[in-house]
Amino acid sequence: MRALALMARLCAILAGAVLVGITGLTVSSVLGRSLFGTAINGDFELVGFAAGAAIALFMPWCQIRRGNIIVDFFTTRASPRSRERLDRLGALLLALVMSLMTWRSALGGLNAWNTGSGSMMMGFPEWIVYSMMVPALGLTAVIGFAQAVIGFNPGGPDALAQDQAEDRR
Numbered sequence: 268m269r270a271l272a273l274m275a276r277l278c279a280i281l282a283g284a285v286l287v288g289i290t291g292l293t294v295s296s297v298l299g300r301s302l303f304g305t306a307i308n309g310d311f312e313l314v315g316f317a318a319g320a321a322i323a324l325f326m327p328w329c330q331i332r333r334g335n336i337i338v339d340f341f342t343t344r345a346s347p348r349s350r351e352r353l354d355r356l357g358a359l360l361l362a363l364v365m366s367l368m369t370w371r372s373a374l375g376g377l378n379a380w381n382t383g384s385g386s387m388m389m390g391f392p393e394w395i396v397y398s399m400m401v402p403a404l405g406l407t408a409v410i411g412f413a414q415a416v417i418g419f420n421p422g423g424p425d426a427l428a429q430d431q432a433e434d435r436r
Contacts, residue, residue: 271409271413281324285317293310309391316391326365326404327410365405369401376400
């Protein structure tokens, strides 16, 4: 699980870098429009592509940290064992959905590569976005399968406390 956590963290760092890039692009475009009367052509396309990639890149970190929204209204009175089973079932369902998204995104990326598909204004190659999304979606699926099989805290409470202490540093 530690290797998966490290890969998820690297994806999140890359997603943060993508968001910083989006911010720089947007600021440059707005300043160019305000100061020089010209914006970056197709900036909204790049922001849309990058936002999609960033969302996919954040998903593994969200899953490994159990950051997804859980509606526990019906399970508040269930036993801890029942909640654990339901959480594992939820992780399995998420893994299945992420597997489907990985497969379809990979096919979409290959299609974009083969057809030379690009954005309308700039002609930015769409396959680049897919190449960032597919590994992150696949990693999210692997993390979900691992959580479904071995649980959410296989190292026990000490491992969780250690992970949280490392996150605070």
